Amino acid sequence: MSAQPEALARLGCGFITWRLDQDASALDAMLAQAHKPAAMMLSFGDPRPYAARLQAAGVPLMCQVQNLAQIPWAIEAGAAVLVVQGMEAGGHGMNALQGRGTFALVPEAADWLTAHAPHTLLLAAGGVADGRGLAAALALGADGALIGSRLWACRESLASEAAKQQAVVTDGDGTARSAVFDILRQKNWPEPYDFRAIRNGLHRQWEDRINDLRADPDAARADYQDGVAAGDFERAHATVGEATGLIHDLPSAQDLIARITAQAERIR
Numbered sequence: 221m222s223a224q225p226e227a228l229a230r231l232g233c234g235f236i237t238w239r240l241d242q243d244a245s246a247l248d249a250m251l252a253q254a255h256k257p258a259a260m261m262l263s264f265g266d267p268r269p270y271a272a273r274l275q276a277a278g279v280p281l282m283c284q285v286q287n288l289a290q291i292p293w294a295i296e297a298g299a300a301v302l303v304v305q306g307m308e309a310g311g312h313g314m315n316a317l318q319g320r321g322t323f324a325l326v327p328e329a330a331d332w333l334t335a336h337a338p339h340t341l342l343l344a345a346g347g348v349a350d351g352r353g354l355a356a357a358l359a360l361g362a363d364g365a366l367i368g369s370r371l372w373a374c375r376e377s378l379a380s381e382a383a384k385q386q387a388v389v390t391d392g393d394g395t396a397r398s399a400v401f402d403i404l405r406q407k408n409w410p411e412p413y414d415f416r417a418i419r420n421g422l423h424r425q426w427e428d429r430i431n432d433l434r435a436d437p438d439a440a441r442a443d444y445q446d447g448v449a450a451g452d453f454e455r456a457h458a459t460v461g462e463a464t465g466l467i468h469d470l471p472s473a474q475d476l477i478a479r480i481t482a483q484a485e486r487i488r
């Protein structure tokens with residue numbers, strides 16, 4: 221890697237935990253690097269089997285959880301940072317049956333940590349896109365926020381410009397959480413997880429017929445692939461959560477962070 225040393229020193233890395241249960245060689249390769257990640261985030265599964273390896277490598281653990289029941293796993297695994305993710309979030313998360321909303325989950329998690337693990341830092345994830353969201357997360361007892369969708373829609377993001385423009389013009393009603401895009405992309409995510417993205421034409425076509433899509437996905441997958449190749453985001457997916465309704469421009473990441481921080485400071 222040719223990155224500047226000071227940038228490299230701050231670079232973290234994340235893995236999907238249920239995938240490590242099938243093959244953890246990428247985790248081992250990462251921990252064997254001369255430049256170890258500044259932190260490792262594990263999401264979507266039980267992090268405890270990987271705790272000893274991270275501890276031996278001296279890499280701090282961040283655990284992202286989606287409900288209260290998962291918090292003790294994270295604490296037993298030695299998480300220095302707990303990220304609690306509400307269902308508003310873009311990308312993968314917990315489905316509607318078992319998932320929680322950020323606004324009630326964060327204070328409940330904060331109370332749990334106060335009682336059981338007061339030194340663990342708490343980050344709110346899901347729906348935070350401006351200073352109001354950050355100030356709210358802090359007021360709810362978090363130490364900060366993990367911001368995904370808003371930073372995906374910034375100048376440096378490698379997402380396609382058409383996808384980013386889709387996020388700019390879509391309001392917060394315009395996303396949905398389902399298995400549709402996982403089936404179309406042949407991603408075998410286990411329950412209870414699914415995926416939030418913009419609810420485009422192809423999603424609407426299949427969202428009420430998930431079992432039919434699973435049973436006979438070929439034509440829909442071809443349609444999706446054509447959409448990806450054409451940069452047509454009525455068929456290809458754009459990965460943002462409900463916070464897309466708060467995305468109106470595509471500034472640099474640095475400007476975004478400064479803007480969010482300044483607005484939160486004014487409110488507090």
Ligand SMILES: Cc1cc2nc3c(=O)[nH]c(=O)nc-3n(C[C@H](O)[C@H](O)[C@H](O)COP(=O)(O)O)c2cc1C
Nearest residue numbers: 263305309310311345346347367368369459461463
């Ligand atoms: C484009 C995108 C990709 C994501 N990829 C991952 C991922 O690989 N692993 C993960 O744990 N979470 C992932 N997430 C979820 C984030 O960790 C976080 O929970 C979420 O973005 C917070 O909600 P927000 O999108 O409303 O800010 C992703 C989110 C987005 C928007």
